[in-house]
Amino acid sequence: MGLKPATNPDVEAASIDLTIDGKTVTAKDGVSLYDVISSTGKIIPAMCYHYTFDPFGSCGMCLVMQEGKKAPVRSCTAKATAGMIIRTEGDDLFQARKKAVEKHLSVHPLDCPVCDADGHCELQDMAFQHQVTTLANAKQKLIPEDTRSLVLDFNMNRCIACGECINICKDVLMIDALQFMKKGGFTQVVAKGDAPLACEFCGDCLAVCPVGAITNKFSKYLYKPWQLKKTTTTCNYCGDGCQMHVETKDNEVVRVTSPLSWKNKWGDRSETAKGHGGLCVRGRFGFQFIDSKARLTQPLIRKDRKLTESPWIETVETVVGRLADIKARYGPNAIAGLITARCSNEELYLFQKLMRAAIGTNHLDSSARYGHLNFVHAAQHALGVGRMTNDSADITKAKSILVVGSNITETNPVFSLRVKEAIRVYKSQVIVVDSANTNLAKLASHPMLVKPGTEGLFVKGLVKSVIEQDLIDTDVTGRHAQAFAALKQAVAGLSLDAVASATGVSKVQINEAASVFAEAPRSVIICGEGIVRRPGGYQHVLALIDLLWVTGKLGRPGCGINTVTEEANEQGAVDMGTSPEFLPGQVPSDSDEARTKFSKAWSTPLPNKGVGAGLMDILKKCRNGEIKALYLVGENPLGTLPASAEVKPALEKLELLIVQDPFMTESAQLAHIVLPACTFAEKDGTMTSQDGKVQRIRQTMDPIGESLPDWQILAAIGSGLGCASMEYESSQDIQREIMKLLPGYYNLGQPKKVTVNADGYLSNGYQAEAAGRYCAEQKAADGGKRFSLTMGQLLYHSGKLSTQASGLLLIASSAGQLHMSLQDMERMGLKDGDRVRVWSAKGTAELSARADLSVLPGSCFYPEHFNSPPIKDFMTVEVDAVTGVPYFKQAAVSVEKA
C-alpha cells in the first residue's frame, strides 16, 4: 500500500491514525488515502486507479468527503494524513460520482453491442451502478480507429483518458511507448510521436484499460467475455512461470489474459515487489500454436520409408515391442532418451522413471543441458543449492544488481520487471555486463559493454578488482583464510589492464562496478545465457560465487546469485532427475542411500553406478553404434545443434528413433515412430519456475485430434514394458508418488527460501580449483574474420515452439534476418532489408540484414529460433569438461554485401 513504498525498504514509515466512516484506522504515513480506504475492505469506485502505479487522478470517481472541506476530494491522489476525518458514502457523494460517469458517457459512443469490452467494462458497470439512464448533452467523437500497429488496435472514441495504459507502460514496464496527444479536439492515446505502435507488445496496456479502447488484433470481435471458458494456468514459454488465463471457446483458444487487469486494481503497492501479474508478448499473444493446424493428430509409423497413420494401440504395442527387442538384443544401455523442459514435473519424473526403472538405462537428458545445468552444477558444488538463491522480492529490493550476460528484458521479460522496479522505486544501482547494448543497459546506472564472449573474463576482472581495491569482507574471508589465500594467489596472475583491453571496458569502470557491487548492503547477481551458454560457463558461475563470497554477500539476506531459464521447466527437469548425474531431488545418481530409496520405491534395481551419458555423449554413442534406440520427447536436437555436432548421422544410424512431439519437427521427419503429444494447454500438472515456485498447469481444452498428454504415453509404454508401478489414472497419481519421494517439493506457488552453505566447498580442494579458474583464457584465433556472430533469443520468440504461433510470427517472421549495427551497415553501404552474404570455413549463407541499435559494431546477431537459413551450422561445438554443456552460440564470420 502506498503512494510509493518507502524508497529504502529498511526504513519503516511512521504510523498515523485517521477516521474513516466513524472508525479509526491506522495507516502508514504518506500513502494514498484511497489505499487506506480500500485496505479497510471498502471499495469505492475508481476508474483511473491501479495499485501497480502512482495515482493519476483523472476520472473523478473516487470522491470522498473530508471534514473541513466543502467539496468532495479525490481520494486516490490525496495523501493520508493524521487526524483526517473521512466519509465515503452518502447521497451527495453518489450524485457527485454519477455526474462524473455522465461526463464520461456524454462523449462516449453507443458501441457496447459491438465492443470487445462489453460485459467486462468498468464504464458500463459504473453507468449501471449509478443508474445513468439519460444524457442531456451527448456528442460523438468520430475518431478513426488506429489499426496501424501489428498487435493492438486503438479505438479512441471509447477512451476515457484514464491514463492507465500510459502509466503502466511508463511506470511499471519502463518502456514508455504511449502518450496523450490532443487531436481533433479530444485527448487521445497514441504511440509515442503518433507513429505506428512498435513496442515490446506485452499487452499490459490492454489488460489495464478499463474500457474497450484498446483491442487485441488476434481476437478482436471474435468473442464476448461470457462466451469464453477461462482457465488459469502457467505460461509454457520461459522460466518466469507467469500465471495466465487461457480463454477458450469450444476447442479454440480465443485469447490469453493476465491476472493484471483493471478488474484487479486493488492491492498492496509493496506486493508488486513479488510481481505485478502481467505477461509478456509471448505469453499473451503467442497462444496460436495450441490449436494450430500444424499439430500432429495421429500416431505415425514408418512403413516402406513413409510415415503412415496408425492407431494408438498398435503404435504403443510396436514401441513396446521394439524397445523390448532392442533391450533383449543389446542390453538396456543401447537405449537413450531426451526430453524437453517444457514438459510438466510429473512427465519429467515419469520419463526418468521409464528410462531408469522400466528400461534400465541411465542415458537420459533434458534441454536443461543447453546451459542451465552449468548454473545448477556450480551452485550445487559451491553452495549446496541447485537453483537460484533469491526470490523476486529480493531482487526488487536489492541495492545493487549485477546483470551479466543476460539480455533479460528479451529472454525473461516479466522477471526483468523486478530489476526495473528496483531501479525506479528502490533506486538500485544496476551494473549490466553484456556484449550488446541491451534495453536494460540503457536504464542501468552502470552499463558495461564488453567485447563478445568476454563476459566471463569481466567477472574474473571484478574478483580481481575487489581484491585489489580491498573491498573484501575480512570477517568472512578470515573464516576460510586458506581458501582466500589461494584465491588471492590465483588472481595474482590476472592483470586488470589485460582484462580491460580484452573486454574493452576501462579499468576505472571495472573498479567502479566492483565497488558499487561490494559496497551495497544487498547485492544480487543475475547471470544468463552470456555466462551459462558460453565456453567456460561452469567456471564463470563459480567465479561469480567467489565474488559474492569475498565481498561477504554469500548467505546474507537479500544477496545471492540467480539465473534465468529459456524453457518453462528447466528447473523442474533438474529437480526431477532427468539427467544422468541426478536422481529426483537433485541427489547424485551414485549416492547409495538415494539408490536404495528409489530402487525400493520403484521395486526394481537401478542402472549401474557410473554409467550414464548426457546429451552430447548420447549423440556420440548413437553415431558409434553403442546406442540403438533413441526416444525424443519434445526434443529436436537436429533443429537445435549445429551441423558440426553431427546429429543427422547419429539419428540416421539408429535402429529405432521415437519422436513424441506436438509438431512435425526436423528430428521427427527422420523418426521410425512419431507419437502426437499434447501441448501444455491440454493437460494437468505442475511446473517449477526458475525461482523454485511449483505452479499448476491446468487443462483448458480437449486434446487436439488423437494427441495425448505426454504422461499418458509414457505411462502406457512403461506399463507395456512390464513396469508394474507405472500405471496411473491421472497426473495427480504421479504427483502423490513424487510427494512421497520428495517431501516438501510441492510448495504450490510459494517461493522456497534456501540457505546456502559454502563451508564444505571452501575448505575442501578449493585451492586447486581456484588456481585453474583464473588462468588467462586463450582466445580462439578468428582467422581474419571481421565479425563476431552471436546466436540468441528474441523477445518475440522462445525456442522453436513459438515459431508455430502465428501471432508471434506476424511480429517477427521466421525468415531470419542478420541483425547488424548501424555503423557497420553504413560503412558497407547497406540498407534495411538488403541481402548480405555470411561465410566462414563452415560454409556460406545469404540472408537479409537489418539494423539493430543494440548490436555493437564488429558483431552481428542471428535469432536462434529460425533455421532459414541455417546460421547455426556456422558454429563449432565445444563441450564443457565438467558439466557436458555444449557451447555453440558464437562464431567468427565474414559478412559482405551480396
Add this chain to the structure above:
Amino acid sequence: MKFKAWLKTITFYEILVGMAATMRHLLRYKPITLQYPHEKRTLPDSYRGMLALLRYDDGTEKCVGCDLCEAACPSRVIRVVSSEVPGEPTKRYASEYYMDMTRCLFCGMCVEACPVDALGMTREYEWAVYDKRNLLLNKQQLLAIGDRSYPVREKRLEFQHPNVAFFNVAFKNLPAKGT
C-alpha cells in the same frame, strides 16, 4: 320428496341436465375446427412464429454480431460467430449464425435483446420436418425467411459514419446486396 328423487333416478334426470349442451349442439351444428390445411387462420400481428434475420432496405444485413441474442436465449438455441468485416476494422458482423430450432420455445427474448432489431418473429409455423437436422438453420436460411416474411424493410439509419463501430451495416464489402 322421496317420489321426486325416485322420478329423477328412473328418468336419468342428472345425466340429461349434463348432456343438455351436447344435445343442443347436436341439433344446432356449427363447426369450430378449421379444416387445416385447406383453411388457415388469420394470425395476429404479434404472433410468435419462426425466427428470421432481417435486412435493411438496401439489402445489407442488420445483425452486428453482438451475441446478445445468444446471451438472452434461455434454451441455448443461438450460436453467433462474430468477426471483423474484412477491410473495415471498426465493423463487426456475424460471419456465421446458427439457430437450433428444435429447442426454441418461441419466447421472443432474442428479439427483445437485439439492439439493432435484426431479429424478427414471423408468422410462419409450417416447419414440420422428417429429419430434425433440417431445423438447424444457418445464416443464409434465416435471412431467406426474413426476406420472404418482411417484404417491407426498415430504412437504414441516417447516421452512418465510417469511424463509428456500431450499426456496422454501412459496410461496403460484405455481404453483396440481397434481393
